[in-house]
Amino acid sequence: MTTPILAASRRTRRTPFSARVEAAGVKGYTVYNHMLLATSFRSVEEDYWHLKRHVQVWDVGCERQVEIVGSDAARLVQSMTPRDLSKAQIGQCLYAPLIDEAALMINDPVILKLAPDRFWLSIADTDVELWAKGLAYAGKLQARITEPDVWPLAVQGPKADDLMARVLGDKVASIGYFRFATLAFKRHPLIVARTGWSRQGGFEIYLDDWALGEKLWDALMDAGDDLDVGPGCPNLIERIESGLLSFGNDVTRANNPLEAGLERFCHLNRAVDCMGRRALEEIAAKGPARRVRGIRFNAQAVPGCVLPWPVKAKRKPIGHVTSAAFSPQLKCGIAFALLDRDHWEAGLAVTIETPEGPRPGTVADLPLIPPGR
Ligand code: THG
Numbered sequence: 001m002t003t004p005i006l007a008a009s010r011r012t013r014r015t016p017f018s019a020r021v022e023a024a025g026v027k028g029y030t031v032y033n034h035m036l037l038a039t040s041f042r043s044v045e046e047d048y049w050h051l052k053r054h055v056q057v058w059d060v061g062c063e064r065q066v067e068i069v070g071s072d073a074a075r076l077v078q079s080m081t082p083r084d085l086s087k088a089q090i091g092q093c094l095y096a097p098l099i100d101e102a103a104l105m106i107n108d109p110v111i112l113k114l115a116p117d118r119f120w121l122s123i124a125d126t127d128v129e130l131w132a133k134g135l136a137y138a139g140k141l142q143a144r145i146t147e148p149d150v151w152p153l154a155v156q157g158p159k160a161d162d163l164m165a166r167v168l169g170d171k172v173a174s175i176g177y178f179r180f181a182t183l184a185f186k187r188h189p190l191i192v193a194r195t196g197w198s199r200q201g202g203f204e205i206y207l208d209d210w211a212l213g214e215k216l217w218d219a220l221m222d223a224g225d226d227l228d229v230g231p232g233c234p235n236l237i238e239r240i241e242s243g244l245l246s247f248g249n250d251v252t253r254a255n256n257p258l259e260a261g262l263e264r265f266c267h268l269n270r271a272v273d274c275m276g277r278r279a280l281e282e283i284a285a286k287g288p289a290r291r292v293r294g295i296r297f298n299a300q301a302v303p304g305c306v307l308p309w310p311v312k313a314k315r316k317p318i319g320h321v322t323s324a325a326f327s328p329q330l331k332c333g334i335a336f337a338l339l340d341r342d343h344w345e346a347g348l349a350v351t352i353e354t355p356e357g358p359r360p361g362t363v364a365d366l367p368l369i370p371p372g373r
Helices: 019-022 044-053 075-082 127-138 160-168 171-175 210-223 236-242 277-285
Strands: 028-031 034-041 056-061 065-069 093-095 104-109 108-117 118-122 143-148 152-156 180-185 190-193 202-207 231-232 290-297 309-313 317-329 332-340 349-354 357-364
Touching: 019 034, 019 056, 019 210, 028 093, 034 056, 034 357, 044 056, 044 231, 044 236, 056 210, 065 075, 065 127, 075 118, 075 127, 104 210, 143 236, 152 160, 152 180, 152 210, 160 171, 160 190, 160 202, 160 210, 160 317, 171 180, 180 210, 202 210, 210 231, 210 236, 210 357, 236 317, 236 332, 290 317, 290 349, 332 357
Parallel strands: 056 231
Antiparallel strands: 028 034, 056 152, 065 118, 065 143, 093 108, 108 118, 152 202, 180 190, 190 202, 290 332, 290 357, 309 317, 309 349, 317 332, 349 357
């Protein structure tokens, strides 16, 4: 069998860090927001241990920014999410589900409030720019919507604070969780946030000057020799252990935020003027029909392969697995699964129909590994 290759073109856009990612020996890519995103460097499991022990630099330039500016910007952003943004502060990052009029998920970005009338939606893999432009046009809103030239670079892992201080100064220590500040790199101001798609701690640097990309990458790599800094990317094992949902995999356009387990970001008891409010209230009143849950299952290894996999209880279909991996820490298979009501309680015995045959498992709460363990 020949190994399929991903043919790059203008549509699979590169980032200012792409040449460094290639030089570092990237082993695989996925496509995210029409851009290349690395999936492993050494192996997913080696990358996992390195991320949990040291510090990694990730090219997450594919986390595109949808910039919304104007006198109606705040109103437009609020209309897209059930999370209450009325008390959001400048300098705050807010993880927020975006929903349509039927309360179905559009995306799950991190929203950065840059000014009272200026926001960045740091998006997952759907075309939020098109959605927002359509809403602004139809609603005759004063809002300019663009995808600016900004490419986030994440620095993740337990030694991220040390490495960041060496390159961007001691001020990084004072950035709170889900807050951002503007710091200088070679006299160029950059937005730096304490966020990132792992639970190992770290930052994201929002690079807005292509020419500085390789200089920033090299500065981080050169400053961290003794910290065992290395290239990395969002890690499948770590993110399942930590309960970080992947839009398009674990949550899709067919799901609402209550099914996704994002009720803590749905403020239906407040005066939130969100277009999906009515629909979401109806779903909340009945309770969601299914939910994203964790599963632990018997396995020595979990090969990367085509999902979803059926999940059964007492031989009856109750849902499907949307992401799976072998957890070196828990020493078993771990998965996200979308499970029907009445079959999602923790401890329920299930069977997962993997491509290699049925495997016994147990439903578990998320995250599968609580923070700090
Ligand atoms: N960083 C930035 N942009 C992004 C991502 C990111 N865009 C795409 C994707 N990731 C969006 N998805 C998520 C999912 C979860 C989180 C962040 C982005 C996350 N969640 C915290 C948690 O679940 O523990 C909750 C955060 C909170 O309490 O507000 O971090 O990673 N720039």
